[in-house]
Amino acid sequence: xxxxxxxxxxxxxxxxxxxxxxxxxxxxxxxxxxxxxxxxxxxxxxxxxxxxxxxxxxxxxxxxxxxxxxxxxxxxxxxxxxxxxxxxxxxxxxxxxxxxxxxxxxxxxxxxxxxxxxxxxxxxxxxxxxxxxxxxxxxxx
Amino acid sequence: xxxxxxxxxxxxxxxxxxxxxxxxxxxxxxxxxxxxxxxxxxxxxxxxxxxxxxxxxxxxxxxxxxxxxxxxxxxxxxxxxxxxxxxxxxxxxxxxxxxxxxxxxxxxxxxxxxxxxxxxxxxxxxxxxxxxxxxxxxxxxxxxxxxxxxxxxxxxxxxxxxxxxxxxxxxxxxxxxxxxxxxxxxxxxxxxxxxxxxxxxxxxxxxxxxxxxxxxxxxxxxxxxxxxxxxxxxxxxxxxxxxxxxxxxxxxxxxxxxxxxxxxxxxxxxxxxxxxxxxxxxxxxxxxxxxxxxxxxxxxxxxxxxxxxxxxxxxxxxxxxxxxxxxxxxxxxxxxxxxxxxxxxxxxxxxxxxxxxxxxxxxxxxxxxxxxxxxxxxxxxxxxxxxxxxxxxxxxxxxxxxxxxxxxxxxxxxxxxxxxxxxxxxxxxxxxxxxxxxxxxxxxxxxxxxxxxxxxxxxxxxxxxxxxxxxxxxxxxxxxxxxxxxxxxxxxxxxxxxxxxxxxxxxxxxxxxxxxxxxxxxxxxxxxxxxxxxxxxxxxxxxxxxxxxxxxxxxxxxxxxxxxxxxxxxxxxxxxxxxxxxxxxxxxxxxxxxxxxxxxxxxxxxxxxxxxxxxxxxxxxxxxx
Numbered sequence: 160x161x162x163x164x165x166x167x168x169x170x171x172x173x174x175x176x177x178x179x180x181x182x183x184x185x186x187x188x189x190x191x192x193x194x195x196x197x198x199x200x201x202x203x204x205x206x207x208x209x210x211x212x213x214x215x216x217x218x219x220x221x222x223x224x225x226x227x228x229x230x231x232x233x234x235x236x237x238x239x240x241x242x243x244x245x246x247x248x249x250x251x252x253x254x255x256x257x258x259x260x261x262x263x264x265x266x267x268x269x270x271x272x273x274x275x276x277x278x279x280x281x282x283x284x285x286x287x288x289x290x291x292x293x294x295x296x297x298x299x300x
Numbered sequence: 301x302x303x304x305x306x307x308x309x310x311x312x313x314x315x316x317x318x319x320x321x322x323x324x325x326x327x328x329x330x331x332x333x334x335x336x337x338x339x340x341x342x343x344x345x346x347x348x349x350x351x352x353x354x355x356x357x358x359x360x361x362x363x364x365x366x367x368x369x370x371x372x373x374x375x376x377x378x379x380x381x382x383x384x385x386x387x388x389x390x391x392x393x394x395x396x397x398x399x400x401x402x403x404x405x406x407x408x409x410x411x412x413x414x415x416x417x418x419x420x421x422x423x424x425x426x427x428x429x430x431x432x433x434x435x436x437x438x439x440x441x442x443x444x445x446x447x448x449x450x451x452x453x454x455x456x457x458x459x460x461x462x463x464x465x466x467x468x469x470x471x472x473x474x475x476x477x478x479x480x481x482x483x484x485x486x487x488x489x490x491x492x493x494x495x496x497x498x499x500x501x502x503x504x505x506x507x508x509x510x511x512x513x514x515x516x517x518x519x520x521x522x523x524x525x526x527x528x529x530x531x532x533x534x535x536x537x538x539x540x541x542x543x544x545x546x547x548x549x550x551x552x553x554x555x556x557x558x559x560x561x562x563x564x565x566x567x568x569x570x571x572x573x574x575x576x577x578x579x580x581x582x583x584x585x586x587x588x589x590x591x592x593x594x595x596x597x598x599x600x601x602x603x604x605x606x607x608x609x610x611x612x613x614x615x616x617x618x619x620x621x622x623x624x625x626x627x628x629x630x631x632x633x634x635x636x637x638x639x640x641x642x643x644x645x646x647x648x649x650x651x652x653x654x655x656x657x658x659x660x661x662x663x664x665x666x667x668x669x670x671x672x673x674x675x676x677x678x679x680x681x682x683x684x685x686x687x688x689x690x691x692x693x694x695x696x697x698x699x700x701x702x703x704x705x706x707x708x709x710x711x712x713x714x715x716x717x718x719x720x721x722x723x724x725x726x727x728x729x730x731x732x733x734x735x736x737x738x739x740x741x742x743x744x745x746x747x748x749x750x751x752x753x754x755x756x757x758x759x760x761x762x763x764x765x766x767x768x769x770x771x772x773x774x775x776x777x778x779x780x781x782x783x784x785x786x787x788x789x790x791x792x793x794x795x796x797x798x799x800x801x802x803x804x805x806x807x808x809x810x811x812x813x814x815x816x817x818x819x820x821x822x823x824x825x826x827x828x829x830x831x832x833x834x835x836x837x838x839x840x841x842x843x844x845x846x847x848x849x850x851x852x853x854x855x856x857x858x859x860x861x862x863x864x865x866x867x868x869x870x871x872x873x874x875x876x877x878x879x880x881x882x883x884x885x886x887x888x889x890x891x892x893x894x895x896x897x898x899x900x901x902x903x904x905x906x907x908x909x910x911x912x913x914x915x916x917x918x919x920x921x922x923x924x925x
Contacts, residue, residue: 182657185690186664193686197679215681250802250881250891 195264200241209267216243216273217262225257236261236273247275303367306355306444313348313403314434316341317427324424335420339410342423345430346403353400356443360387365454368445369393375456377830377857385467391607392443394470398587399433401478402426409482414503418489425485432614440607459831459856459863463529469521473545476515477583480552483507484580487573488625496573496631501563504576506918508559512552513914519545520907531864531879533800533895535903538684543666544586547659551579554655561645564710568649569631575652577622582659584615589666642713647705654698661690688795692746695788699753702781703760706774725763729756742797750792757785776917783909790899790906799896804889817841818878818894821848831856833865836880836890840869849878851892875900 161169197215216236224235232247234257245263255261255278265275320341327334356369360383365371373390374383387393406426412419437443486504490496522545527535536542555575562572588611639646665682672678707721733752737743761782768774801813810819819839826833835852851867869876874896881891 182660186661189686189689190664190668190682193683193689194680195683197681215679250893252881 197262200236200238200243203243203267203270204241209270211266213264213266215262215264215279216245216275217260218243220255220257220259220261222258236263242271243273244271245273245275247278249276249278252278302355302359302364303444303446306352306359307442309348309351309355310434310438310442310444313345313352314431314438316345316348317431317434320345320427321424321431324420324427328424333416335416338420338423342410342427343407345427346400346407349396349400349403349430349434352443353396356393356396357384357387359444360384360393363454365452366446366448366450367443368447369443371447371451371454373456374454375830376453378456378462379829381464382462382467388470388474389467392437392441394474395433395437395441396443397471397474398478399430399437401474402430402433402481405479405482406430409486409507412503414486415495418486418493418495421489421493422482422486425488426482429481429485429618432618436607436610436614440610456856459854459861462856463525465521465525466529469518469525472514472521473518476511476513476518477545477548477587479507479511479514480548480576480580480583483511483555483576484622487576488622491573491625491629491631494629494631496569496629497634498563498566501559501569501572505559505563508552508556509914509917512549512556513911513918515545515549515552516907516911516914519549520904520911524904527900528866528868529863531866531893533798533877533893533897535900538665538682538687540666541590543662544589547662547666548579548583548586550655550659550662551575551582554652554659555579557648558652561648565645566635567633567639567645569633570626571649571652573626573631577619577626581615581619581622582663584611584618588612588615589670640711640713642708642715642718644705644708644710647701647708651698651701651705654694654701657694658691661687692750696749696753699757699785699788702784703753703757706764706777706781707760721760721763725756725759728759732759740793740797744796747792747796751789754785754789754792758782758789761785772920776913776920778913779916780910780913783906783913785906786902786909787906790902793899794897794903797898801894802891804891806889815843816894816896818892820890820892823890828854834882836892838867838878838892840876840878840894842876842896845871847876849876851878851880853880853882870901872901874898 195213195215196210197217198210200216200218203209203216218236218238221235221237221242224233226233230248232249232251234245234247235242236245237243245265247263247265262279263273263275264277264279265273267273320338323341324335324338327338358364359367359370360374361380363370363374363376363383365374369387369390369392373393374386378386388397406423409422409426410419414422483504486500486507487496490500519542522542523535526537526539526542527533530537552575555572555578558568558572558575562568588608665686669680669682672680703725704718704721708718729752732755733748736751736755737748761778764774765771765778799814799816801811801816801818803811805811805818805820807820807822810817812818817840819841821837821839824835824837826835831854833852833854835850838849838851840847840849847869849867849869852865854863854865855861856863864879864881866877866879868878877895877897879893881893
């Protein structure tokens with residue numbers, strides 16, 4: 160039906176097309192596996208279904224809320240009107256200070272309790288992660 | 301005073317740049333070939349941008365706080381070296397550097413042996429780029445803005461940026477990024493004049509290697525800095541800013557190789573041209589991401605959305621016109637379109653496809669969160685596992701093609717010699733892998749494949765070197781490929797076999813875990829020029845080896861910030877890495893983070909080898925055969 164060169168070109172295009180499709184699928188699968196969503200304390204209070212996967216939570220570490228009970232730390236993360244109690248096992252980074260912003264990673268137990276497995280702190284003391292700044296802004300609106 | 305001079309030289313540079321563009325256009329439409337004026341104007345633009353740069357350095361060196369940029373990013377108590385390097389550590393200064401490099405490359409290019417018509421069209425395109433960025437600099441981020449009244453003291457520079465490596469890495473990275481501008485301009489000129497031929501590839505190759513080498517140095521220095529300064533034991537965090545430099549590196553590495561193929565086989569010209577455009581566009585995109593402030597990173601210091609928008613608009617315009625020229629003047633190959641699959645050219649093309657795939661993976665991982673945030677106001681982050689899971693398996697296949705590509709011929713295929721090479725290399729690789737895993741006593745499939753194929757590449761390179769009649773032939777390629785093999789090998793071993801200890805510890809106490817013993821000897825206080833420091837002295841024992849590590853915490857006074865200084869003992873087999881942390885809950889205890897990172901030194905050595913290969917190619921004008 161087609162000439163030889165057209166047939167060859169069709170073959171080439173379909174092979175390339177299939178490979179590209181498979182690769183896109185690969186990327187899609189890995190992306191959905193490795194995405195971590197960010198929530199603010201307000202988001203948590205508002206949503207109906209609690210996320211079961213690992214999430215990030217950002218806000219301000221409430222003043223005088225940091226305590227140590229045996230090997231666990233406990234503190235309150237707030238956006239100034241919604242509070243969530245966080246429990247954390249591990250080492251607190253030196254940039255983790257009461258009254259400053261923090262982003263933590265872990266999972267929710269219920270609407271008021273979060274178990275953190277990582278505290279992300281790579282930045283200086285005056286720096287506020289944009290997500291946290293946004294979360295605070297949303298709340299004051 | 302300095303500010304006025306600085307401002308004037310920038311405006312003079314802009315006017316000269318206008319005059320150059322006008323004068324060239326006049327020439328072009330009258331079909332005259334008198335380029336002397338363009339040549340001189342081109343030099344003059346460079347001179348005035350250089351003057352502005354020197355004046356900015358001067359303002360920083362003498363801490364002239366009437367200058368906004370100096371006031372915001374410097375402090376009189378800072379060591380002179382960091383005062384000067386602070387000048388490109390901020391947005392305004394780094395843009396001056398950006399334009400200076402654009403101009404310097406433009407001037408250097410006027411000395412190249414390219415035919416006049418092609419050369420000056422390249423310089424014309426390059427000056428259009430200079431125009432865009434000069435306007436951007438003068439109107440949205442002027443480095444010579446004045447504050448009145450003059451403040452008595454500056455706000456200081458982020459202390460984690462006060463580091464010798466970090467201070468010198470932006471210039472290298474910029475020479476890399478911006479170096480691709482001249483290839484971009486040259487490609488557009490070549491396409492436009494329909495001179496995108498074998499000669500173009502030959503003349504472009506040196507410029508590509510220069511920019512590529514600088515980019516590699518910049519990325520390498522940045523990652524060494526991240527390793528010892530951030531204190532998290534890693535050297536690559538898939539941070540958006542790191543990714544922004546990796547994307548042009550992948551594009552340029554693909555370009556470097558496809559250009560060689562174009563030069564040798566007179567094929568793939570359109571692909572090479574596309575990569576030349578892509579490389580510079582992704583460099584600009586990197587600049588945009590870093591400078592716009594949309595990224596959550598230590599590098600993102602611009603917080604003015606206008607700047608981001610302007611750069612984004614410039615990228616759109618530049619890439620739109622570049623692709624327009626590319627489509628209208630699609631380069632044709634003089635050779636018949638027959639391809640031998642088992643040839644060096646097609647192996648290079650296959651690996652080019654892998655590079656582009658890696659590029660897409662990294663780009664998607666970096667940009668997807670930004671799009672999701674912009675469109676749906678959803679904040680997400682993409683975990684490092686995404687990159688590892690997608691890149692590692694394909695890297696293994698890439699290594700195989702990389703090993704065999706150089707062993708194949710350009711035009712003809714000898715089946716016997718390929719089979720012989722496969723058997724020979726596989727045998728040697730299998731033997732060495734078994735020996736290595738016997739010592740590692742640790743096994744996982746991906747680790748094994750990674751180790752196997754990186755050794756496969758290393759052995760293929762060694763065989764290739766011995767097959768050459770003169771050892772210096774293809775030396776640049778062999779050294780870089782050898783380095784790449786070691787790099788992948790070390791990364792795999794490092795990723796799988798690193799160990800970590802996190803514990804609180806008291807002075808005098810000793811902690812033992814497996815073969816490693818950590819003894820906390822004492823703690824000292826000291827005073828630096830602009831910081832106070834607490835130093836912990838530790839004795840580490842690993843088997844028969846014993847040595848001291850002294851990590852510290854620094855409290856910088858301006859701006860007030862605590863940084864953790866790591867202490868690292870490097871050996872050929874691995875690094876011992878120690879950082880300390882204070883915690884008010886531990887009383888007299890200090891928190892330590894200890895890492896054992898195998899083959900860390902080899903990661904740096906292998907990157908140096910890759911760079912060394914690039915340098916050899918720059919300084920010895922022998923080509924790939």
